[in-house]
Amino acid sequence: xxxxxxxxxxVAATCDSSSAPAIELDGVVKEYLAHGEVVQAVKGVxxxxxxxxxxxxxxxxxxxxxxxxxxxxxxxxxxxxxxxxHGHDVTGVPPNxxxxxxxxxxxxxxxxxxxWENVAFGLKRRKVDRAEIRRRVGxxxxxxxxxxxxxxxxxxxxxxQQQRVALARALVNNPRALLLDEPLGAxxxxxxxxxxxxxxxxxxxxxxxFVYVTHDQSEALTMSDRIAVMNDGLVEQLASPREIxxxxxTAFVAGFIGTSNLLKGVVDRVASxxxxxxxxxxxxxxxxxxxxREGELLTITVRPEKITISAEEPEGxxxxxxxxxxxxxxxxxxNSYTVALADGAEVTVFQQNALDSTSTAERGDxxxxxxxxxxxxxxxx
Amino acid sequence: MSASxxxxxxxxxxxxxxxxxxxPGIRLGDRLLKVYVWAVLAWLFLPIAVMxxxxxxxxxxxxxxxxxxxxxxxxxxxxxxxELTEAVTNxxxxxLLATAITTVLGTLMGLALGRYRFRGQGATNLVMFAAIASxxxxxxxxxxxxxxxxxxxxxxxxxxxxHVLFSLSFVAVTVRARAVGLDRSVExxxxxxxxxxxxxxxxxxxxxxxxxxxxxxxxxxxxxIDDFVITQFTSGSLQTFPLWIWxxxxxxxxxxxxxxxxxxxxxxxxxxxxxxxxxxxxx
Numbered sequence: 001x002x003x004x005x006x007x008x009x010x011v012a013a014t015c016d017s018s019s020a021p022a023i024e025l026d027g028v029v030k031e032y033l034a035h036g037e038v039v040q041a042v043k044g045v046x047x048x049x050x051x052x053x054x055x056x057x058x059x060x061x062x063x064x065x066x067x068x069x070x071x072x073x074x075x076x077x078x079x080x081x082x083x084x085x086h087g088h089d090v091t092g093v094p095p096n097x098x099x100x101x102x103x104x105x106x107x108x109x110x111x112x113x114x115x116w117e118n119v120a121f122g123l124k125r126r127k128v129d130r131a132e133i134r135r136r137v138g139x140x141x142x143x144x145x146x147x148x149x150x151x152x153x154x155x156x157x158x159x160x161q162q163q164r165v166a167l168a169r170a171l172v173n174n175p176r177a178l179l180l181d182e183p184l185g186a187x188x189x190x191x192x193x194x195x196x197x198x199x200x201x202x203x204x205x206x207x208x209x210f211v212y213v214t215h216d217q218s219e220a221l222t223m224s225d226r227i228a229v230m231n232d233g234l235v236e237q238l239a240s241p242r243e244i245x246x247x248x249x250t251a252f253v254a255g256f257i258g259t260s261n262l263l264k265g266v267v268d269r270v271a272s273x274x275x276x277x278x279x280x281x282x283x284x285x286x287x288x289x290x291x292x293r294e295g296e297l298l299t300i301t302v303r304p305e306k307i308t309i310s311a312e313e314p315e316g317x318x319x320x321x322x323x324x325x326x327x328x329x330x331x332x333x334x335n336s337y338t339v340a341l342a343d344g345a346e347v348t349v350f351q352q353n354a355l356d357s358t359s360t361a362e363r364g365d366x367x368x369x370x371x372x373x374x375x376x377x378x379x380x381x
Numbered sequence: 382m383s384a385s386x387x388x389x390x391x392x393x394x395x396x397x398x399x400x401x402x403x404x405p406g407i408r409l410g411d412r413l414l415k416v417y418v419w420a421v422l423a424w425l426f427l428p429i430a431v432m433x434x435x436x437x438x439x440x441x442x443x444x445x446x447x448x449x450x451x452x453x454x455x456x457x458x459x460x461x462x463x464e465l466t467e468a469v470t471n472x473x474x475x476x477l478l479a480t481a482i483t484t485v486l487g488t489l490m491g492l493a494l495g496r497y498r499f500r501g502q503g504a505t506n507l508v509m510f511a512a513i514a515s516x517x518x519x520x521x522x523x524x525x526x527x528x529x530x531x532x533x534x535x536x537x538x539x540x541x542x543x544h545v546l547f548s549l550s551f552v553a554v555t556v557r558a559r560a561v562g563l564d565r566s567v568e569x570x571x572x573x574x575x576x577x578x579x580x581x582x583x584x585x586x587x588x589x590x591x592x593x594x595x596x597x598x599x600x601x602x603x604x605x606i607d608d609f610v611i612t613q614f615t616s617g618s619l620q621t622f623p624l625w626i627w628x629x630x631x632x633x634x635x636x637x638x639x640x641x642x643x644x645x646x647x648x649x650x651x652x653x654x655x656x657x658x659x660x661x662x663x664x
Contacts, residue, residue, distance in 0.1 A: 075569055094572070095572045095573050096572050096576055097575075101573055101574065102573045104566045106566050108564060108567045108569065108570035109567075109570075110567060110570070110584075110585060111589070112589065121571070121574050170573075173574065
């Protein structure tokens, strides 16, 4: 975890110094004609991916993340907008003339070739001389831990091994960026977690820009330096995993990443940058860095683990919301409470079982929920 | 240990009654299946065995029907009928040329049908099916009237055209089956790794559909070499192997025909064996 953060900082440092970013998308739109109607898969994506960054495109299926990646790879031409790789406009350049390589969801290994031939395919196309091919393929198979299996056919290998062949086949060409389309989707949970760590290690080792497409939020949070959360053909938020989790920009991001509570209230007063929202009769929500003005209706999000449950009304500069406990679920590491507010809205609260595993509240109890002003985050829409 | 043993022994008489009558039943079924399989194989191979054997028959009459002793003399007099030799040569040339043309066209058709959605696809499938299903007599007669109305001289070229027409669908269908099962991302991977569309086709697509192409080609060759009806309509004065045999039946078929049949059969077997062996290595 700390290494990941260190990596992210290193990336931030290099991204300031390098002249051209690895990948730039500028107003990319992709339209299809389906049953005589124009359908927009991507509705205008602009983003910049720095050299050496582990960048994730995260979103539900059909959000346009895979189409965005295929535009970068060159399999789709954008209907509008431009794609730049290291400052060069590559819009309309075919995939075989782009210096990026892709790892496909289905691996897409060549079934009639063995592991060695699969990995050497790209180098042979670029007319690299034989000794060099032998050296680089051998080296790459070493990195992905497949040395000694050169003569195997893809179908004779496990899913995890095929995955590593696909990775080696792309990485051996030393591309300027590696595009990965849900590469771990077909693996079981244990293997997937092992491969996440493995991928991160390989990325650090080779120092290549990774663009990672996934619908799995925990995968994106674990591995990425930055994440672009996509929904309905647009980027909802582009930020670091911490930022995305702690300060979701929209209701969609708040709902898609982890568990989140949405509360609505009218701004009562604003004092020293801190807004006080009235939620129902006796409850108040404090929002630090609030964009709202007096009388405005605001929606805020707060994560379940930031909330404290107490029987008495909390003291001091904190949010204080009244409710009744509807449900208590013991989950080992923590208790999950569902608390109903006066207006019928439900709030989920996680309380860690670090000190005492007996519940602080029981079903039917009237309780107060409280949290720090900085943990309320006003969202758009 | 002993307790469970006695339990089993105790349970056995009851179990025996249920199990015993079933066993001979299974064995009888097994045997019947074996007999049936051998009967089918004999049914298939006996005519071929007879054809091969009568190439060695020391017959003295014009008809080669009764077994009169073993001889190799027909093998030394294989070229005794120049028209027969010419007919076989014609048949082989027609089959090879027609197969080559059919394989190329049929492969392209099969790829297009298996790969893309396009206007006229349904119609193409229908025409292909019609070509397979229509009686040879109908096809032969209509081809002849077509050639006559076009003012074409019937002969080698018209026979090749006719053979390409009726075997095209078979190649297209077998290649289409392979093309449908092809993962498109495999071709995209090749493009992504720097291969041009041309290289991608020959390095990735073609090896993947090759089994379909080979079996389609073998089918086309087999259909062409022994076709009689359509060839009869479209050949004019040209003689092919089946046409010559048909003509010879009135005077009696010489043992040389059996030998040539044997050779063509041996060629077919050799190709099939090679295809199976390499196919096993591929997959």
